[in-house]
Amino acid sequence: MNYDAIILGAGAAGLMCAAKAGQRERRILLIDHADEPGKKILISGGGRCNFTNSGTVPERFLSANPHFAKSALGRYSPQDFIALVDGYGITWHEKTLGQLFCDGSARQIVAMLLEEMPDSVTLNLGEPITDVSHSDGKFAVTVGGVVRHAPSLVIATGGPSIPKMGATSFAYDLARKFGLKIIEPRPALVPLTLGGEDVLFRELSGVAAPTRVRCGKTVFEEASLFTHRGLSGPAILQISSYWRHGEAIGIDFLPGIDASTTMIEAKRARPKATVRSILNDHLPARLAGELAERLSVTGTLADQADRRLIEAAHQLNDWCFKPNGTEGYAKAEVTLGGIDTATLSQRTMEAKSIARLFAIGEAVDVTGWLGGYNFQWAWASAAAAAEAV
Numbered sequence: 001m002n003y004d005a006i007i008l009g010a011g012a013a014g015l016m017c018a019a020k021a022g023q024r025e026r027r028i029l030l031i032d033h034a035d036e037p038g039k040k041i042l043i044s045g046g047g048r049c050n051f052t053n054s055g056t057v058p059e060r061f062l063s064a065n066p067h068f069a070k071s072a073l074g075r076y077s078p079q080d081f082i083a084l085v086d087g088y089g090i091t092w093h094e095k096t097l098g099q100l101f102c103d104g105s106a107r108q109i110v111a112m113l114l115e116e117m118p119d120s121v122t123l124n125l126g127e128p129i130t131d132v133s134h135s136d137g138k139f140a141v142t143v144g145g146v147v148r149h150a151p152s153l154v155i156a157t158g159g160p161s162i163p164k165m166g167a168t169s170f171a172y173d174l175a176r177k178f179g180l181k182i183i184e185p186r187p188a189l190v191p192l193t194l195g196g197e198d199v200l201f202r203e204l205s206g207v208a209a210p211t212r213v214r215c216g217k218t219v220f221e222e223a224s225l226f227t228h229r230g231l232s233g234p235a236i237l238q239i240s241s242y243w244r245h246g247e248a249i250g251i252d253f254l255p256g257i258d259a260s261t262t263m264i265e266a267k268r269a270r271p272k273a274t275v276r277s278i279l280n281d282h283l284p285a286r287l288a289g290e291l292a293e294r295l296s297v298t299g300t301l302a303d304q305a306d307r308r309l310i311e312a313a314h315q316l317n318d319w320c321f322k323p324n325g326t327e328g329y330a331k332a333e334v335t336l337g338g339i340d341t342a343t344l345s346q347r348t349m350e351a352k353s354i355a356r357l358f359a360i361g362e363a364v365d366v367t368g369w370l371g372g373y374n375f376q377w378a379w380a381s382a383a384a385a386a387e388a389v
């Protein structure tokens with residue numbers, strides 16, 4: 001069988017690219033070492049797949065070149081994916097912040113993508129890729145001991161997040177082999193770990209609260225969760241993509257509330273109240289207790305000088321944590337960095353230095369926020385490449 005293109009990786013991007021290129025009557029070989037396609041889709045969104053975000057804008061993606069994703073995202077939008085989902089009668093709902101989930105199961109998304117593939121797409125699952133080479137304008141891929149050839153090759157093997165699901169750094173190794181630069185990868189959308197004095201916060205493991213979390217100038221207002229290793233929850237996962245070792249993050253435990261005004265007014269209105277009892281009005285009791293203890297403001301509000309209460313209030317609105325690390329690739333939802341966008345065409349995702357070599361999805365240095373953005377990038381980059389293979 002002669003193929004027009006070989007796509008490596010049958011995840012979100014590879015499946016979409018194979019379907020779209022197949023619809024253009026391209027003969028496609030789609031290879032994955034896993035024994036079933038779209039494994040990350042299946043576990044995503046708690047099994048319901050947060051398949052896109054209606055608020056998709058390029059500013060919600062991180063990359064060494066923040067403009068790179070604009071072209072692909074502009075040409076394949078959340079509306080395009082929603083139309084596809086609707087066409088298959090898959091019902092969905094918006095959970096929060098533009099995040100769209102299947103009403104039923106993530107399996108529907110994988111089934112839909114497979115259904116989208118015409119007969120010109122061949123799936124080769126459950127066998128390792130042992131060699132990839134390029135000569136005389138053809139790529140040769142050895143899979144399961146057999147060499148397959150095609151004039152186009154698409155790298156869609158994702159990033160190394162969650163290795164126990166079969167994620168690997170294969171895309172980076174292959175890209176390097178073909179002379180493409182890699183922007184240093186690191187775990188993202190990942191829980192942060194605490195050490196030193198902050199270790200005591202681990203006693204709050206399981207407690208969550210609405211927060212406003214800051215790292216430098218970047219701010220997310222969502223829930224934070226204390227864990228037995230440190231901090232998690234959507235606000236922390238979001239900020240983790242912006243955090244670098246050695247930096248501090250600030251957590252506002254009273255988002256939207258000016259804690260200074262609240263404390264001073266409470267002192268006048270309820271002089272016998274304590275900081276803890278005021279915090280109890282706004283926060284889970286265990287968190288209120290721990291924060292009050294750490295603020296070391298003992299006695300009633302009436303016992304405190306205003307200055308002392310204002311100091312404590314400032315801390316509540318911007319509590320400084322210095323994480324000592326992250327929970328790493330084992331827990332990271334995505335990987336930041338990857339194949340340098342400077343080496344790719346933003347229109348087609350084709351390598352500038354090697355004709356007909358493409359890279360799409362998470363393998364590329366484009367990483368979305370939490371909330372359906374990463375699948376939207378997978379669909380959009382795949383659609384862009386599918387027009388060119």
Ligand code: FDA
Pocket residue numbers: 008009010011012013014031032033034037038039040041043044045046049050051052128129156157158159161162165166167168169170332333334360361362363371372373374375376378
């Ligand atoms: P993806 O990882 O999907 O696919 C890569 C494929 O390549 C896999 O099938 C893998 O088996 C294969 N492969 C890897 N190495 C190989 C090798 N050496 N040889 C052959 N095949 C190889 N995003 C979002 O937008 N909404 C959400 O709800 C979630 N939820 C979520 C939950 C969890 C737990 C995780 C880990 C991640 C998410 N994500 C998400 C992120 C999302 O899953 C991710 O960004 C996309 O799956 C990336 O799509 P790709 O196709 O690029 O890689």
